[in-house]
Amino acid sequence: MLRKRIIPCLDVRDGKVTKGVRFLGNRDIADPVELAEFYSENGADELVFYDITASAEGRSLFTDILKKTASRVFIPLTVGGGIKSLDDFDRVLKCGADKVSVNSGAIADKTLIRKAAARYGSQCVVISADVKRQNGKFMVYGRGGRDDAGIEASSWIKFCVEEGAGEVVLNSMDADGVKGGFDIEMLKEVCGDIKVPVIASGGAGKAEDFTELFKALPWVDAGLAASVFHYKEIAIPELKKRLFENGIPVRF
Amino acid sequence: MLAIVDYGVGNLFSLTSSFRAIGFEAALIKSPEQLRLADRIVLPGVGAFKDAADKLRATGLFDALKEEAAQGKPILGICLGMQLLFERSFEFGEHRGLGMIKGDVRPISDVIPKGLKIPHIGWNDLKFSPHPLFKYLRGEECVYFVHSFYGADCPSVIATTDYGAELTAAVGEKNVLGCQFHPEKSGRAGLSILKAFCEIGG
Numbered sequence: 001m002l003r004k005r006i007i008p009c010l011d012v013r014d015g016k017v018t019k020g021v022r023f024l025g026n027r028d029i030a031d032p033v034e035l036a037e038f039y040s041e042n043g044a045d046e047l048v049f050y051d052i053t054a055s056a057e058g059r060s061l062f063t064d065i066l067k068k069t070a071s072r073v074f075i076p077l078t079v080g081g082g083i084k085s086l087d088d089f090d091r092v093l094k095c096g097a098d099k100v101s102v103n104s105g106a107i108a109d110k111t112l113i114r115k116a117a118a119r120y121g122s123q124c125v126v127i128s129a130d131v132k133r134q135n136g137k138f139m140v141y142g143r144g145g146r147d148d149a150g151i152e153a154s155s156w157i158k159f160c161v162e163e164g165a166g167e168v169v170l171n172s173m174d175a176d177g178v179k180g181g182f183d184i185e186m187l188k189e190v191c192g193d194i195k196v197p198v199i200a201s202g203g204a205g206k207a208e209d210f211t212e213l214f215k216a217l218p219w220v221d222a223g224l225a226a227s228v229f230h231y232k233e234i235a236i237p238e239l240k241k242r243l244f245e246n247g248i249p250v251r252f
Numbered sequence: 253m254l255a256i257v258d259y260g261v262g263n264l265f266s267l268t269s270s271f272r273a274i275g276f277e278a279a280l281i282k283s284p285e286q287l288r289l290a291d292r293i294v295l296p297g298v299g300a301f302k303d304a305a306d307k308l309r310a311t312g313l314f315d316a317l318k319e320e321a322a323q324g325k326p327i328l329g330i331c332l333g334m335q336l337l338f339e340r341s342f343e344f345g346e347h348r349g350l351g352m353i354k355g356d357v358r359p360i361s362d363v364i365p366k367g368l369k370i371p372h373i374g375w376n377d378l379k380f381s382p383h384p385l386f387k388y389l390r391g392e393e394c395v396y397f398v399h400s401f402y403g404a405d406c407p408s409v410i411a412t413t414d415y416g417a418e419l420t421a422a423v424g425e426k427n428v429l430g431c432q433f434h435p436e437k438s439g440r441a442g443l444s445i446l447k448a449f450c451e452i453g454g
Contacts, residue, residue: 001414003375003394040439045375071269076396076437096265098437121299123371123398166371197373221374251375251394 003251004214004243005045005222006236007199008229010035012081013052015061017230030230033068039229040073043236045251047073048101048169048224051081052144063095070096080128084108089116093124101126101169104142106160107149117164122196127160128169129153131186138190145173153190161196168194169224172202179205179228182213187220197221204228207242214248254450255281255290257317259307261332262298270436274447284316292450293317293325297332301341301357301401304332305349314350321352326427326452334423334430335401343401352428355406360399364416371400372415378433378441380411383424384452388444395421395431395438395445402432427453 010017010032017030036047049069051062059082070077079092080101089100100120106112106127116125130141131153138153149156157168170191172183182203191198200213204225213223228234240250254271256264258280271278278294281287295317297304308314321327329337338349341357349357361370375394380386397413403420411422413433423430429449435442 001377002372005374067265070266071272074266074270074273074436074443075439093263094265096263096269098266123298123373167373195369196371197369219369221369 001249002221003045003249004220005199006043006210006239006250007046007048007222007224008039008044008236009048009050009201009224009226011050011052011226012062012065014055014058015065018052032065033072035230036069036073039236040075043240043252044075046076046078046222048078048080049097050101051079053082063091066092066095066097078126080126085112086115086119089120089124093120099124099126099167101128103128103130104144104147107140107142107151113160113163113165117166122164122166125165126167126169127157127165128171129157129160129190130171130173131190132173133186138186141173153186157190157194161194165196167197167199169199169201175203176201177227178203181205181209182223184213184216187217191220199224201225204234207234207239210239211243211246211248214243215246253290254278254292254294255287256294256296257287257308257313257333258282259304259311259313261304261307262296264296267294267296267330267436270443270446271450274443274450276446276450282311284312287313287316287320290320291325292452293320293327294449295327295329295333295336297330297336299332301332301335301343301349302345302347304336305341305347308336318350318352321350321428324427324453326449327352327429328449329428329430330436331399331432331434334432335403337423337428337430338403338406341401353403353406353408353423353425353430355408355423356404357401358404360402360415360417360419362404363402363419368416371398372419373398375438376413376415376433378411378413378421380422383410383422385410385422385424385429385445385448387448389441393441395433395435395441397421397433399432403430
């Protein structure tokens, strides 16, 4: 039986892992390579590295970190942040990424997903959508949640999957950093009939939030979180034990 | 020397790193001449069957792989690399494979219940029969899969996984071995399978 995946997300800026609350006020918390190794040894099923660097210097620091991680950590690695072109795909895949997640880049260039899927295969292309409620609608945001893209989320995600995205990460900006649980309503509305794996992101505050997610939405494949893992508020082995006790299939 | 066939499909950084992590340096080889010098061979692969088979033919590696396998060198196909070992694939048409493993490569949609997502992505159980490749595994373990096609009608299945149907997870016919899953992405279990491969026949 396919297991539900638990995925820690590492936001990396200038060589350090950071995590902000509601996309504001990032602060440094740890060495990314060490943290990745720690997670891999402690039950993480996959890791997401998100490059939130703006400078060219920071970018090369990021690819160094990626290489170091990929030479020590042998679980799937997804990389996102600043992916705008096939050259960006190339750059991170050569450093050991297995999947590449696109967000603003796919909004700016509507052909990016199709081109990337044709060259690297759908299994390599992840659409990550930052979504927020606006006048009763679910709308997509770009540039780390700063720009309203003016696109409705469910049609956007359907489009991306048709273009060849092999996985969807839905990040609820309304739930992100609040630790009040995953945004079940948004996931249901926006990803309910998606035929590729769906990863829920934003809102995890305690182990029960993951149990609730997988019980309420059995078609969700994975739960992603950052700060609750980084600050050791949730230990993954303990979380998995809890999920197992609740009848949810996980990997030990 | 352990050799990884580098024929332009997929990136091999994780694969070479995973062998290094268990103490084996792997050479990336691109020509039949290099292939002949190898003691054991890993055939990786992602993407489309036809593209990969065409690339192997264009470089002369297609026939060279068959010759080296016939001489008894251990060969491990991974993911699409495993599918290439089969006789035929029905991925977008009908294409001939290396024919080292009896059977056909068919879409998993033929056998899994409707409603299950395709591709089959994620960690799933490896149910294996005793085989040198699995000598370090503790029992049932999870490994990481990413695929939409599977090895069908195959008498050489040595491991399966359950995704609404029993799907071929690994094959073995004497020195010719293949994993549908990615051992280089399957944590400790995966590394132990790679280590076991490096020790087969050696």
